Amino acid sequence: MPSRRDFFQLTSLAAPAMFLPMPLLNFFRPGAPLAGKLFFDETQLQTMRTAFTGHPLFAALRQRLAAFDRAKERKFLKSEVRYNDHLYHIARLSDTAQQMAFYYAMTEDKDAAKLAVDSIRTMMKFPKWDYFLEAGKEVIGIQRASSSVLAAALCADWLGDSIDKKERSSWLETMGERGCEACFRSLYGMRYPERVVGWSMDQTSTYFEHRPGDRVDLSNWPHILDRTNLKAVPASALAIGAVAYQQQFGKSEKTERWLEQAIYSIKTFRDLFARDGSYDEGVSYAHYTALHLAQATTILHRFGRADLYDLINWPGYLDYVYGMAMPVQDDLYEIVNFGDNGNAKTGEAGKPKRSSMPMWIAAHFHEPQALWFAEKLGGDLDEWALIWHQPQMQAVAPKPGPQLWHSDLDWIVARTGYLPEDLVVAMRSGGPSNHEHADRNSIIVKCFGEHLVADPYRPPYSFSDPSWMMRTTAGHSAVLIDGRPHQYHDGSEGTNASQAVARIVRKGERSGYFFWTSDATPAYQLVTPDVKSITRTIIVLHELPAVLILDKVVKTAQPSRIQARFFAYNLEGKGSITPASSGFKTIRPHAELHAFAASQNGIGVEALRLPIPEENAVKHPFAEVSTQTPDLASFLVTVLMPARKGETPGTVEISRASAQEFLIKLNHASRALTCRVLDTEAIPEFEIAT
Incomplete structure (x- = not known):
């Protein structure tokens, strides 16, 4: 894939070729059936219809939209909508409208168009489009106003002649008043936090009926949100809404103000993504952020307002999503789930849709490996993946074999490939970020199709939830010092x-x-x-396979014991973990993990659960390997040996050659290795011999 230098050469020297799929348009171009041609014109529409109806990549999208439960949705529209339910109802309306309008654009299904129209009409009845307020009275747009703007703009475009010009104007006028202005206020507050009177949640919204524990302090949110995905959402919506509004009503002070603010906010993401394209909120939030930025980048360039394609190192972003891929037997689209990331595990939400960004990168940067990711690792392809699909491009697989990926975030992942049976070992080092956990030096290991050392999946957001502890160091496969974690906030x-x-x-x-x-x-x-020093050294013996973990803690005055935790994956009740005299064993349906430990201070091993509600604790059992004698310099060696279910596991012998030297002998099948570990400094040294 291109380096960052190659990337900037590409964006500066080859821009005309890059933008061929999206020709520049002027405002007020007439034509039907598309009213605005915001993201594609009639020629592109015909290509999209061909792919939608016949391309196997889009079979799931076609089936999902065709099977949409229209009767259920009409019942909801008729008698169930609450016009102050912003958490669920207005979001449901905008989602339905976009899906049915897109289906109409692909198939000319008039009943789908009618449902989209009815959904937008119902959305227009909401007096407020979000549940956040400035100074207790003015709505500020974060997610709900943003999704409503997008729905209004896209439906006004995609429904074409199925709505008359007067109603289209009414939709876009309301969108401007309740959506674009709200998004402008939130972005303005992030840009000038000193001018904010005070943000709060709207007490007339039903939000707290659904989430009574989420009464968080918003006083610092203009600063906090300025570095998160929740800035990208209103920024993108404001850009799209401003273009759609200007097409309908012409250029004005209002649209210029919106566009200036949107472009300014989008440009700030140059510093929020790492230079190598990584994003610190994790893969799930990275896709959410990147998709909104891509939508805004596309429409701003398409209508000649700004060229922001070189804002982010997008080829590097592709390296990032490849680096964080972790397919397992039960989820081919699984990811390294640092922080609040991870695929939903049940229902329709359990099918990730992260193919649109790789598809966009493939289209605009001529990157065939992006297309391979979209097809193999991105999950179900959605509407945006179809919009940006390039039928003439052929996917190219990434290079095979073992590789080590180290991002500018100081996240690091070793792997042997991208198949479920391949070995992946990941560590969360680096600095703080939104949606993070207290997980520094924590590890994740998967092999032979199974999670073998897990990062407990998606702890609660609310600090009032009794399972909040899962967010702390105690809830991760990391180290505690006398049972104490590293720093984290109180939520x-x-x-x-x-x-x-x-x-x-x-x-x-x-x-x-x-x-x-x-x-x-x-x-x-x-x-x-x-604490004078705490380090964790990882040695990934990818040919064996095995993982060696060397934990070293040095104190200044008070001797301590250390505890290393290793969580098993048991979300669906198919995982277990049992202690042994010198280690533990984790069992999954397709694989096992055999662990062995040693320390100059002696070791103890327990199988435990967190002191949280049982329904959550049982899903996240863990082994705790601890030193027994307090010391100013504690050193713990742990060896992890994955094995296929039913396969004879490898053997491990750990012995002391001297007071500061361990010998580790590993045998598996026909392979044998010896690791000599020297515990002489804050960072242990080692030698590997075959």
Whole structure:
């Protein structure tokens, strides 16, 4: 894939070729059936219809839209809508309208068009389009006003001649008043937080009926949201809404004000994405953010308002989503789920839809590996994937074999490939971010189609939830010092960033293995100032396969014991973990993990659950490997040996060659390795011999 240097050469020198799929348009171009041609024109529409009706990539999209329960939705429209339910009802209306309008554009199904029209008409009855307020009275748009703007703009375009000009004008006028202005206010507040009187939640909304525990302090939100996905959403909506409004009513002070603010806010994401294209809120939020930025980038260029294609290192973003891919037997689209990320595990929501961004990158940066990701690792293809699909492009698979990915975020992942049976070992080092957990130096391991060391899935957002503990270090496959975690916030302001920092201080690739060390000392010192150093060294023996973990904690004055936790995956009740005298065993349907541990301070192993409600605790059992004698310098060696279910597991022998030297002998099938570990410094040294 292109380097960042190649990327900027591409964007500066080859821009005309890059933009061929999206020709520049002027305002007020007449034509039907599309009213606005916001994202495609009639020629592109015919190509899209051909792909929608016949291309196997879009079979699931075609089936999903065709099977949409229209009777259920009409019942909802007739008797169930609450015009102050912003959390669910207005979002449901905007989703239905967009889906049915798109289906009409693809098939000319008039009944679908009618349902889309009825949904928009019902949405227009909401006096407020969001549940956040400035100064207790003016609506500010975050997610709900943004999705409503998008629905109004797209339906006004895609429904074409099925609505008359007067009604289209009415929709777009209301969109401007209740949607665009609300989005402008939120973005203006993030841009000038010192001018904000005070943000709050609308007490007349039903939000707290649904989530009574979510009474968070919003006083710092203009600062907090300015660095999160929740800025991209209204910024994109404002750009799209402003273009749609200007097409209908002409250029005005209002549309110019909206466009200036939208473009300004979008440009700030140049500093929110890392230089290599990584995004610190994690893959799920990265896609959400990137999709909105791509939509805005497309329409702003399409209508000649701004060229922002070089804003983000988008080819590098492709490396990022590849680096975080972690397919398993039961979920081919699984990801490394640092923080609040991860695929939903049940129902329709359990089918991720992250193919549209790779499809956009493939189209605009001529990157065939992006198309391969969209087809193989991105989940179900949605409407935006079809809009940006390039039928003439052929997918190219990524390079095979073991590889180590280290992002500018200091997130690091070793892998042997992109199939469920391949080995993946991931560590969360790096700095704080929105939607993070207290998970510095935590690891995730999957192999032979199974999660074998897990990051507990999607803890609650609300600090009032009794399972909030899952967000802390105690809820991760990480290290505790005398049972104490590293720093994290109390959740009173939401899922915002902490102050915890870790750094990858060394890494390398050798024949048959990868290695790295992460130093999380600053994060732990914020809770335990006596910590002089805490490092975790990972050695991934990808040919065996096995993972060696070297945990070293040095204290200044007070001797301590350390505990390393390893969580099993048991969301569906098919995982278990049992202790042994020198380690533990994790069992999954298709694979097992055999763990062995040693320390100069002795070890103890327990199988435990978190002290949270049982219905959650049972889903996240863990083994705790602990040193037994307090010491100023605690050193713990843990060896993880994955094995296919039914296969004879490998053997591990850990012995002491001297007071500061461990010998680890590993045998599996016809392979044998010896690792010599020297515990002489804050970062242990090691040698691998075959």
